[in-house]
Amino acid sequence: MKTRYSFGGDEHVYVEIDEEMSLEAFFIALSLRNAVAEAEIPGVTEICPANASFEVRFDPDVIAPEEIMARIRELEHKAEVSDKRLETRIIEIPVYFQDPWTHETLMRFRERHQDPTGSDLDYAARINGYDSVEAFLEAFHSQPWFVSMVGFVAGLPFLYQLVEREKQIQVPKYLRPRTDTPKLSVGIGGCFGCIYSVRGAGGYQLFGITPMPIYDPTQTVSYLKDFMVFFRPGDIVKWKPVDRAEYERIEAAVAAGTYTPRIAPVTFDLDAFNADIAGTNANLMEALNGI
Structure with missing residues (x-):
């Protein structure tokens, strides 16, 4: 370098x-x-x-x-x-994949997409060599992701998948950006995953939505009272698929001020990760089971 x-x-x-x-x-x-x-x-x-x-x-x-x-x-x-060691945290982020709100949005902007005939997930699965959307989503959420930066839009995390280079999911951004994206949408642009912290324009492929706010300038969300931005560089994310009922339960808990994100402290060692990626990821995700 x-x-x-x-x-x-x-x-x-x-x-x-x-x-x-x-x-x-x-x-x-x-x-x-x-x-x-x-x-x-x-x-x-x-x-x-x-x-x-x-x-x-x-x-x-x-x-x-x-x-x-x-x-x-x-x-x-x-x-x-x-030292290539980082004291950080792993966070479980619930995601309602194939939700109706991001699907409605992405279908409104098909003329700006590489494949106007299908959905973002159909396209992402196909170009990454998966036989089905379900297999693609399994690859997306089964391994942790590393927050490499926060920004561009306030509170928006850029997430880098913790797998071997040849296994990383990559999907190009839209040919022309959308003029609308639902708040808290989850998707990918290039090799980076993201959560849209606010509603607005965007060009990432959309896969789902989380009920968990990650940016609150009013600092009224219970877990954002100390600081309005949830993520920080070095955080590790484990996606958790949820259905609509669980999505609505978490959304209600957030509104009531009773929702607490699942977070565990972990040490990320780059040398250990490079030596044993599967083992390192298993240990990281196991940390969530103890809380």
């Missing part, structure tokens, strides 16, 4: 570890981002992490652009020898 540094306007330095997303690039970016934060460089006002990169905002009246870039470059060696 060769780190690329560039300026973003007058107040930002962009640091890209790799053009291609990988867990290795994510960990190096996270380590370098942490090193920049710990260095407490004068003039740094914000650090925004992404999949395999991060951006530093600085005050040019306090530190010159060339100096801030040089200071960040000096810290790169710390990231290369960093």
Whole structure:
């Protein structure tokens, strides 16, 4: 990997570890981002992490652009020898797959899709080599996903599937974005899964919807009172398929303030994962059984 540094306007330095997303690039970016934060460089006002990169905002009246870039470059060696272990959490996210609301939406926008004759799930299953939608959904929810960044839209997680590279599900985005997407829709664009935190435009293929809010600027949802954004980079997600009755039960519990997401603390070790992906995933998901 060769780190690329560039300026973003007058107040930002962009640091890209790799053009291609990988867990290795994510960990190096996270380590370098942490090193920049710990260095407490004068003039740094914000650090925004992404999949395999991060951006530093600085005050040019306090530190010159060339100096801030040089200071960040000096810290790169710390990231290369960093510990590839992350104390994080695994979260169970209920999903009502093939729900009527995302299906109605995606059928309204078939003229913008690669395959106007079927659904997003039909297309995703076919191009990934699955014989049925059910087999595709089993591959989608049977293994955990890693939150590699949060953003683009407030609170929206980008999720990277924790499987061997050749087994990763990939589906291109719509040819032209939709002008509408239901809030809390679940889907994929490229190799990244996501949950739409708010209603709005979007181009990801739609597979289902969760009843669990992940962004609440009013901070009235019981588990979002401390912070309006639920996800953070490094979180691990286990999808749990639910039917309509369970979806409505959880939705009612959220409204009543009695819903508590299933969360367990875990340690993610990149070297252990690369050595035994199936075993690591089984251990991660087993952590949820103890709560």
